[in-house]
Amino acid sequence: MLSKTVSLVTGAGSGIGKKVAQLFAAQGSRVCGVDVKSFDSSCEHSFVSDIGQRQSVVKLADEIFxxxxxxxxxxxxxxGITKDSLLLKMREEDFDDVIRVNLKGTFLINQIFSQRLLAENPTDLKASIINISSIVAKYGNVGQCNYTASKAGVEAMTKSMAKELGRAGIRVNAILPGFIQTPMTDKIPDKVKQKLLSNIALGRMGSPDEIAQVCLFLASNSMSSYVNGASIDVTGGL
Ligand code: CAA
Structure with missing residues (x-):
């Protein structure tokens, strides 16, 4: 479904990003996977880069080209990262780190790669950007003032980017996963997890593959050509 495409997946070393990279590669895409430390991957190309720093993203774009x-x-x-803590105890650097990686990192990747793409392909472009936000951006979550703010920012930014880039042929959409079985949710204390599960209509956490399949839908121009500026909840009915 994605043959002859080149795709970029950040956070490809684990969790949702890793599964997206595997699925896209299986669908014929030449996947460029990125993570902050070296990782085993099924990507055709893997890169180590800190997406929260402009120089690092510029270097990444040069290397990919x-x-x-x-x-x-x-x-x-x-x-994306979490540094969970109750508001009253949250360290300022834990607020800053989460905003820098999750929100600014998404901004930098989208800005620098869109600039490069448009300079290379000024006409007839059919491109798709998928930003992973989170359902907690809408409802809040105890211990996650930093993370919920970053993910709400990602969702809002998606809508502005969709308005700006649509005319150039770049669709921009957000996915809002609920609680997905990944190293990130493994850290949730058991008693919090039990309470959480009781609020999910399907009665279970999601799998990374269930998010990757929605990414595939949004990536495919034949399946989602008129979907732009959307936020898709994938929560099992939270
Ligand atoms: N509601 C209200 N108050 C709460 C609360 C809750 N759910 N949880 C904790 N508190 C308050 C209570 O006053 C509590 O005292 P009691 O134990 O007497 O009730 C007090 O905080 C102390 O709680 P903890 O001992 O748990 O405090 P802590 O500082 O050790 O840890 C925490 C707090 C960091 C929030 C921890 O409970 C935690 O990690 N919770 C899970 C956070 C979470 O859901 N993270 C999601 C990660 S997955 C993800 O982010 C992906 C995604 O997109 C969804």
Missing amino acids: SRTQSYPTIIVNAA
């Missing part, structure tokens, strides 16, 4: 001779027309921003 020199390896693939093109810029990705599909981008999945799945890189």
